[in-house]
Amino acid sequence: MIRTKKICKFCESPRMKISYKKPKTLRKFITEQGKIIPRRTTGTCAKHQRRLVTAINRARNIALLPYQYNVLDE
Numbered sequence: 001m002i003r004t005k006k007i008c009k010f011c012e013s014p015r016m017k018i019s020y021k022k023p024k025t026l027r028k029f030i031t032e033q034g035k036i037i038p039r040r041t042t043g044t045c046a047k048h049q050r051r052l053v054t055a056i057n058r059a060r061n062i063a064l065l066p067y068q069y070n071v072l073d074e
Helices: 023-029 046-061
Strands: none
Touching: 023 046
């Protein structure tokens, strides 16, 4: 089985910025439960993963993103 190397989306396109003010882009890096997806899964480099984590935490702090999503028991 050959694995393809994942390329960082932020290194690939410099116009794509990481900001806590853009919750739509940050939601792509959060699971349904509200956990931050690790860099080995998303393919982001270490530099941009650190920036993503701080942006997600800032967005959570000012209530742009939830800390966790409500799971309804059925």
